[in-house]
Amino acid sequence: MTIPFMSLNIEQIRKDFPILARETQPGTRVVYLDSTATSQKPLAVIEAMNDFYRRSNANIHRGVHTLAEESTAMYEGAREKIAKFINAVSSRQVIYTRNTTESINLVAYSWARANLKAGDLVVLTEMEHHSNLVPWHMLQAERGIELEFIPVTGDGLLDLDVYRALLTRGPKLVSFTHMSNVLGTINPAAEIIRLAHEAGALTLVDGAQSVPHLPVDVQALDADFLAFSAHKMCGPTGIGALYGKADLLEAMPPFLGGGDMIREVKLRSFRPNSLPHKFEAGTPAIAEAVGFGAAVDYLSQLGMDAVAAHEHAITEYALERLEEIPGVKVFGPSADKKGGVAAFTLEGVHPHDVAQILDQDGIAVRAGHHCAQPLHEKFNIPATSRASFYIYNTKDEVDLLVNGIYKVKEMFG
Amino acid sequence: MDDLYREVIIEHYKNPSYRGHLDPHDISFADNNPLCGDHIQVDLRVDNNGIVTDARFDGHGCAISQASADLLMETIIGKPVEEVKQLNKQDVLDMLGIDLGPVRLKCALLSLKVLKAGVYGLGEASDSLVE
Ligand SMILES: Cc1ncc(COP(=O)(O)O)c(C=O)c1O
Numbered sequence: 001m002t003i004p005f006m007s008l009n010i011e012q013i014r015k016d017f018p019i020l021a022r023e024t025q026p027g028t029r030v031v032y033l034d035s036t037a038t039s040q041k042p043l044a045v046i047e048a049m050n051d052f053y054r055r056s057n058a059n060i061h062r063g064v065h066t067l068a069e070e071s072t073a074m075y076e077g078a079r080e081k082i083a084k085f086i087n088a089v090s091s092r093q094v095i096y097t098r099n100t101t102e103s104i105n106l107v108a109y110s111w112a113r114a115n116l117k118a119g120d121l122v123v124l125t126e127m128e129h130h131s132n133l134v135p136w137h138m139l140q141a142e143r144g145i146e147l148e149f150i151p152v153t154g155d156g157l158l159d160l161d162v163y164r165a166l167l168t169r170g171p172k173l174v175s176f177t178h179m180s181n182v183l184g185t186i187n188p189a190a191e192i193i194r195l196a197h198e199a200g201a202l203t204l205v206d207g208a209q210s211v212p213h214l215p216v217d218v219q220a221l222d223a224d225f226l227a228f229s230a231h232k233m234c235g236p237t238g239i240g241a242l243y244g245k246a247d248l249l250e251a252m253p254p255f256l257g258g259g260d261m262i263r264e265v266k267l268r269s270f271r272p273n274s275l276p277h278k279f280e281a282g283t284p285a286i287a288e289a290v291g292f293g294a295a296v297d298y299l300s301q302l303g304m305d306a307v308a309a310h311e312h313a314i315t316e317y318a319l320e321r322l323e324e325i326p327g328v329k330v331f332g333p334s335a336d337k338k339g340g341v342a343a344f345t346l347e348g349v350h351p352h353d354v355a356q357i358l359d360q361d362g363i364a365v366r367a368g369h370h371c372a373q374p375l376h377e378k379f380n381i382p383a384t385s386r387a388s389f390y391i392y393n394t395k396d397e398v399d400l401l402v403n404g405i406y407k408v409k410e411m412f413g
Numbered sequence: 414m415d416d417l418y419r420e421v422i423i424e425h426y427k428n429p430s431y432r433g434h435l436d437p438h439d440i441s442f443a444d445n446n447p448l449c450g451d452h453i454q455v456d457l458r459v460d461n462n463g464i465v466t467d468a469r470f471d472g473h474g475c476a477i478s479q480a481s482a483d484l485l486m487e488t489i490i491g492k493p494v495e496e497v498k499q500l501n502k503q504d505v506l507d508m509l510g511i512d513l514g515p516v517r518l519k520c521a522l523l524s525l526k527v528l529k530a531g532v533y534g535l536g537e538a539s540d541s542l543v544e
Contacts (some may be wrong), residue, residue: 008427083436193505330432349476350451350474350519352474352475352477352517353418353475353476353477356418356475356517357418368450369450376450382450382451382452382473382474383450409419411423411424412426412427413475
């Protein structure tokens with residue numbers, strides 16, 4: 001087999017992330033295994049935002065002075081980069097939002113309220129993050145739409161037979177996560193979308209976990225909507241994106257009203273602006289957009305194939321090591337079907353205690369239901385501990401995690 | 414770490430003295446910590462003089478939440494209900510002998526919250542009970 005990409009130089013990458021030198025416990029460098037919640041930020045992103053405020057800050061659009069032109073160009077330039085990163089045909093199809101949650105809500109408020117009526121079916125899955133559940137619960141309460149869920153099998157995969165059966169009921173929308181933030185499952189998005197389209201349904205892909213970790217190509221997937229957050233992909237908090245097919249976005253009513261989203265305002269009426277500005281009311285997160293662009297540059301330069309391959313190698317190793325520990329149970333599918341997430345339980349010890357004791361050795365994992373309560377209920381557990389991996393994590397860190405878990409076992413022994 | 418997980422906490426977690434139910438009981442109340450799914454139920458017997466004569470807890474959760482429930486039961490048996498009503502956050506921290514950050518504090522205070530909602534006869538356990 002030929003190697004289609006350069007493998008990552010992790011030592012070099014770690015130097016790009018100043019926080020990784022932080023000693024959260026005296027004499028112990030932080031072992032950051034919580035990138036699924038939010039990733040760390042490379043210097044390139046921190047400096048891009050810093051430079052923006054030091055050199056170029058001004059409000060965007062409508063300004064003619066140099067700073068306003070510069071900031072507008074940077075804000076729109078970042079959009080171009082993001083569009084290219086997901087292979088959108090045009091940057092007009094990339095709408096800035098605050099995060100994945102807001103992107104999904106934008107579809108639920110604008111597209112769904114214009115297109116769904118009582119009795120219309122929306123198909124979700126049992127492995128959704130609360131952000132792809134609650135907006136639909138709210139719409140159900142308001143509109144009387146119906147919700148059905150593609151079940152998750154015992155080994156953490158979507159049951160596509162049940163999905164096919166649900167499609168015969170003519171859903172209007174299938175909204176699903178590309179990659180589970182708990183099980184790590186990478187869902188067969190292209191197939192799910194193809195089947196939905198054959199049944200006449202549109203699709204919304206929650207890309208919060210996939211866009212940071214895998215090559216995602218909206219044209220190859222044929223996704224109608226894709227939602228993602230900058231902060232999980234080396235970028236700042238406070239900004240995310242919604243990609244949509246142009247004809248859908250064109251036809252959708254505006255979501256929030258105000259400045260920037262209008263073409264013309266009369267005292268008693270307005271005409272909305274064209275895409276993407278129609279959905280961007282008010283002064284946006286400009287420095288954050290610049291940081292988002294820098295994050296995309298950073299990841300593009302590493303290459304998403306290389307990113308995915310590195311995470312795969314770490315995950316494979318982590319699963320192997322974790323499963324060796326008596327009393328540890330890892331949830332989700334085998335390494336070949338999942339991204340860099342290992343949610344686990346340790347017999348006799350609550351996940352909070354696991355996380356807290358690991359923290360004393362500088363190991364940062366998350367404990368709880370990870371905003372996926374229904375999924376935890378499905379597996380009959382109140383909570384899990386979750387270690388997650390990104391470009392800067394090493395096998396040595398996996399070893400530290402494993403040693404830490406043995407220490408927990410000893411304390412509770 | 415050995416500070417946070419003092420032996421007394423691990424000991425009360427692994428071998429609680431007051432885990433269980435009282436049937437009959439005079440007061441019973443249960444609640445969850447929605448953040449982590451910890452659950453605590455408390456049953457009390459109270460005599461005619463308003464003294465807590467027996468107390469039990471049941472539930473599941475982290476070592477801090479379960480150990481503090483056990484320690485709390487131990488503390489209140491033999492005490493007047495009026496005194497139980499006065500227990501606060503600091504009393505629980507003193508029992509545990511540790512300092513806690515905001516997240517774990519919720520775990521530690523769950524049993525006190527449940528206990529106070531019970532003795533006050535409230536419909537719902539609110540955080541303001543343990544501030
Ligand atoms: C799968 C998935 N969807 C949605 C979200 C929500 O992302 P955000 O909080 O950035 O809106 C997350 C983040 O935790 C996630 O993992």
